[in-house]
Amino acid sequence: MKLPTTLLKVVNVEGKGRGVVVKERVPMGAYVCEYEATTTYRRKERADHEAEYAKNDEGCYILDVLTKDGWMCLDATRSITLLGAC
Secondary structure (H helix, E strand, O other): OEOOHHHEEEEEEOOOEEEEEEOOOOOOOOEOOOOOOOEEEEHHHHHHHHHHHHHOOOOOOEEEEEEOOEEEEEEOOOOOOOOOOO
């Protein structure tokens, strides 16, 4: 089941930055949104990337994912073209 994007809302989360939340209850197993990332790297490298983005006064969009090979980061910072384009 794919949900309409009108159910999604971009919010500012204090201390964390922007995030996407749903406006209504979501059924278990429903498709919510696609996260497009162009860069993947080990979790221990995350701080280096965040520091680079902060130096350039950029926000960052990094998602931590647990894989069979350990924690990885999906970095969509440079692939974001539309705010809330999930």
